[in-house]
Amino acid sequence: MKTKHALAAMIAALAVNLVAQLADPGNGGGGYMAVAAVLGFLVIPMSASRYVNVGWGLAGTSKRHDEFEHNVMVRAGARAHVAVLLLLSAIFGWLVVAAQVGLPVPQSASDWGTVGLSVLGIGLALPILLAERLSPTTTMEAE
Amino acid sequence: MANENEPALYNRIALFRADRGISRRELADAVGVNAQTVGYLERSDYKPSLELAMKIAAYFDIPVEKLFSFKPFPTVAETLRQAGETA
Numbered sequence: 301m302k303t304k305h306a307l308a309a310m311i312a313a314l315a316v317n318l319v320a321q322l323a324d325p326g327n328g329g330g331g332y333m334a335v336a337a338v339l340g341f342l343v344i345p346m347s348a349s350r351y352v353n354v355g356w357g358l359a360g361t362s363k364r365h366d367e368f369e370h371n372v373m374v375r376a377g378a379r380a381h382v383a384v385l386l387l388l389s390a391i392f393g394w395l396v397v398a399a400q401v402g403l404p405v406p407q408s409a410s411d412w413g414t415v416g417l418s419v420l421g422i423g424l425a426l427p428i429l430l431a432e433r434l435s436p437t438t439t440m441e442a443e
Numbered sequence: 444m445a446n447e448n449e450p451a452l453y454n455r456i457a458l459f460r461a462d463r464g465i466s467r468r469e470l471a472d473a474v475g476v477n478a479q480t481v482g483y484l485e486r487s488d489y490k491p492s493l494e495l496a497m498k499i500a501a502y503f504d505i506p507v508e509k510l511f512s513f514k515p516f517p518t519v520a521e522t523l524r525q526a527g528e529t530a
Contacts, residue, residue, distance in 0.1 A: 350477070366476035368489050436488035 304432035306345035307425050313338050314425075318418035322394055325406040332410050335417045342425055351376070351431035369431075376431035384423045391415065449490070454511045457485040458519070459503045474498040 317335055346352045350365075351373055365373065398405050406412050460470055460481075467485075471478040474495060483489040484499075491499070491511075500507040517525070 366480050367492050367495055368480040368483060369477065436483055436486070 303345045303348045307429040314418045314421045321414045325411045339421045372431045372434045377427045380427035452490045
């Protein structure tokens with residue numbers, strides 16, 4: 301399985317769990333532990349990608365990227381930033397509507413933890429997935 | 444990652460690399476990029492920065508315009524035919 305497919309599958313799992321959690325807080329989704337497990341497994345495809353920013357700028361920990369990788373990461377990061385802002389807007393929009401019409405909203409620390417971890421996982425994996433998708437496909441023949 | 448709205452940038456990196464008998468990895472190490480990036484450059488999937496273009500030209504010890512052009516370079520067969528006509 302390619303890195304981008306694994307990342308896409310995990311982002312989909314986190315998104316499904318997030319929607320289920322918001323639709324039925326307390327009972328929906330796989331819950332806190334399932335999200336934590338997906339986040340744990342997320343390390344595998346992320347570590348296989350050359351676009352992961354190890355250390356996020358901490359001295360001596362950042363991987364050195366060449367100009368192609370840097371350009372791809374900047375473009376992917378900008379797109380992911382917009383996507384995460386839209387996701388957060390959608391979540392809070394739903395919460396406002398749900399509270400107004402009397403639908404259940406997350407109440408417990410576990411509910412909020414599940415929502416928060418899902419968004420965190422999507423926010424971590426999405427820039428890397430988009431960077432992988434922006435890279436030209438390399439064929440065996442071309443190499 | 445090539446932008447379709449921008450003019451194409453043609454290059455002869457693969458030709459010069461083959462002529463010098465060096466691998467993508469050797470060229471990549473010499474100019475400080477990933478070997479995959481050299482592949483993207485050769486296939487015109489990526490346009491290099493001026494700095495990288497100058498580094499590659501300097502590595503081959505040729506002017507940068509011999510390596511990169513907005514117009515397609517003549518093929519080796521065309522170049523040989525033209526050389527034969529002028530001889």
